[in-house]
Amino acid sequence: MNDIAIVGGGAGGLILASKLAKEMGDELRNGRISITIFDGSQNHEFQPGYLGVAFRGSRPSRMQRSLTQLIYPGVKLVHENCSVIDIENRYVITEKSVNRYNFDTIVVATGCLTDPGQIPGLSEANHDFHTNASKSAELYERMSRVKSGKIVVGIAGLPYKCPPSPNEGAFMADEFFAKRKMREKVEITFVTPYLRAYPAEPISEVITPMYEDRNIDIVTGFNLDYVDPQKKEILSLEGDSLEYDELILVPPHRTVDVVKKSDFVDKYGWVITDKRDMHIKDYDYAFSIGDNTNIPISKAGVEAHLQAITVASNIIEDYKGGTDKYLFTGRMQCSMETGYHQATFVVGTYERPVEKKFPSTINYVEKKFMERIYWSSLKGGYEWLFRMHFGDDYIQKISQIKPPRQISRPETQK
Amino acid sequence: MTTLKVDSRGTSCPGPITDLIRAYRESSNGDVIELLATDPGVKADTKAWCERTKNELLNITEENDVYKVEIRIVSKRTR
Ligand SMILES: Cc1cc2nc3c(=O)[nH]c(=O)nc-3n(C[C@H](O)[C@H](O)[C@H](O)COP(=O)(O)OP(=O)(O)OC[C@H]3O[C@@H](n4cnc5c(N)ncnc54)[C@H](O)[C@@H]3O)c2cc1C
Numbered sequence: 001m002n003d004i005a006i007v008g009g010g011a012g013g014l015i016l017a018s019k020l021a022k023e024m025g026d027e028l029r030n031g032r033i034s035i036t037i038f039d040g041s042q043n044h045e046f047q048p049g050y051l052g053v054a055f056r057g058s059r060p061s062r063m064q065r066s067l068t069q070l071i072y073p074g075v076k077l078v079h080e081n082c083s084v085i086d087i088e089n090r091y092v093i094t095e096k097s098v099n100r101y102n103f104d105t106i107v108v109a110t111g112c113l114t115d116p117g118q119i120p121g122l123s124e125a126n127h128d129f130h131t132n133a134s135k136s137a138e139l140y141e142r143m144s145r146v147k148s149g150k151i152v153v154g155i156a157g158l159p160y161k162c163p164p165s166p167n168e169g170a171f172m173a174d175e176f177f178a179k180r181k182m183r184e185k186v187e188i189t190f191v192t193p194y195l196r197a198y199p200a201e202p203i204s205e206v207i208t209p210m211y212e213d214r215n216i217d218i219v220t221g222f223n224l225d226y227v228d229p230q231k232k233e234i235l236s237l238e239g240d241s242l243e244y245d246e247l248i249l250v251p252p253h254r255t256v257d258v259v260k261k262s263d264f265v266d267k268y269g270w271v272i273t274d275k276r277d278m279h280i281k282d283y284d285y286a287f288s289i290g291d292n293t294n295i296p297i298s299k300a301g302v303e304a305h306l307q308a309i310t311v312a313s314n315i316i317e318d319y320k321g322g323t324d325k326y327l328f329t330g331r332m333q334c335s336m337e338t339g340y341h342q343a344t345f346v347v348g349t350y351e352r353p354v355e356k357k358f359p360s361t362i363n364y365v366e367k368k369f370m371e372r373i374y375w376s377s378l379k380g381g382y383e384w385l386f387r388m389h390f391g392d393d394y395i396q397k398i399s400q401i402k403p404p405r406q407i408s409r410p411e412t413q414k
Numbered sequence: 415m416t417t418l419k420v421d422s423r424g425t426s427c428p429g430p431i432t433d434l435i436r437a438y439r440e441s442s443n444g445d446v447i448e449l450l451a452t453d454p455g456v457k458a459d460t461k462a463w464c465e466r467t468k469n470e471l472l473n474i475t476e477e478n479d480v481y482k483v484e485i486r487i488v489s490k491r492t493r
Contacts, residue, residue, distance in 0.1 A: 159436075193435045194431065199431065200427060201427065201455075220466065221463065223467070225491070237438070237439070237489075237490050268436070296422070296424070
């Protein structure tokens with residue numbers, strides 16, 4: 001029996017469970033393995049859709065599906081969050097129970113959360129499009145009431161998920177006011193602690209002229225210290241200040257409590273994860289995927305997806321006694337919507353730096369198509385398409401040489 | 415005065431600068447941040463970062479393809 005526990009049924013956890021269940025159907029039916037997802041949330045949300053909710057007024061319910069609908073047949077769902085993850089002793093405990101759930105293999109996929117409390121004044125003053133769909137809808141309401149003034153968009157602290165999303169916020173705010181024929185009544189400023197509009201230079205070179213064209217100011221090297229909601233001012237660690245009427249900053253993110261308090265995290269609370277095979281610390285039966293890892297790569301769904309495929313492939317290979325090993329290539333592909341039905345992608349791997357890609361309508365269509373197939377992809381649908389699309393970056397296979405089989409010869413031949 | 419050691423070896427842009435920004439948040443005036451990185455871009459990036467944030471670039475050395483950047487934090491406003 002091999003009991004596989006997946007803590008977190010988000011993008012990464014669901015894709016992983018689906019691949020395991022799809023490819024180990026017989027073992028699952030015969031009871032030789034079990035796959036259990038632990039997750040207390042009622043709904044899974046399509047997070048990239050928050051931008052549409054915040055800046056285009058899309059309905060939050062369009063970005064949600066009941067978690068139970070997304071579970072691949074045969075996979076068990078314990079519809080509760082974990083309060084303890086003990087890798088050493090191989091058990092988890094859920095919030096509403098005292099029972100231990102034992103496991104042989106565990107995958108930690110609990111994502112990450114916005115943590116505005118890290119910056120004084122931010123919770124009170126800011127409206128973001130990263131926390132959830134309903135908060136994003138609140139931002140749309142506020143945006144709709146703006147008549148004029150200073151809109152400050154950008155990055156409040158590191159790390160945060162989906163690196164291009166603050167830029168998308170700036171471009172979509174521009175589109176929002178332009179469409180309402182009131183663009184000249186608002187000033188839009190983009191603030192970032194980085195030294196350029198986008199941290200990776202090739203993309204920054206592409207988008208900086210767009211900021212100029214659209215009359216969006218960029219303030220770089222701005223390390224937010226605190227917000228003064230009374231004066232409507234943000235202040236940097238060096239003492240620079242900037243006034244706002246509407247503040248739309250991406251808050252710094254953190255891991256969930258059960259992970260943060262565990263003994264398998266770095267000093268900032270992120271899971272210590274091998275960037276190639278995704279194992280946690282020195283454990284060969286514990287893995288971490290998606291936004292909760294400490295690997296130096298963007299926190300985004302495509303990465304969570306490919307990491308899930310890597311880990312699932314290794315679990316299957318191990319179980320079936322194979323000797324191949326699968327590695328995550330570091331492939332990232334974050335879409336950046338630049339408004340007016342155009343988008344670019346931030347694409348790279350561990351080996352290949354980010355490419356210079358210009359926004360186009362084709363990219364926008366690709367992004368929209370990915371959105372359409374999102375729900376199905378969580379259940380393993382369209383995997384052939386992802387494999388084809390990512391090519392060699394999809395997964396790296398290392399074929400290990402099998403040890404020579406010992407052949408016992410009959411006595412007479414000696 | 416504390417020396418904050420930041421190991422960004424094996425990460426490429428914007429890894430080292432991200433790690434530097436996070437360490438900067440925890441630092442106080444007088445502290446030294448010692449950043450190790452393998453990405454050659456770290457030289458130009460940390461120079462520009464020190465100019466922008468008005469902190470003091472003490473030294474950049476290279477040994478066996480590892481860059482060691484030392485920065486003294488001097489520009490933090492005291493609240
Ligand atoms: C505005 C925005 C735009 C984005 N755009 C893109 C994009 O264009 N492309 C892209 O690739 N990515 C994008 N992303 C990022 C992407 O949505 C995430 O990176 C992705 O969802 C990460 O998957 P995950 O499985 O790590 O975490 P999640 O999908 O967040 O899932 C984590 C799960 O863990 C569960 N959980 C939490 N605590 C516990 C606990 N104690 N016990 C059990 N379960 C728990 C949660 O309920 C949740 O279901 C965007 C995100 C935002 C906010």
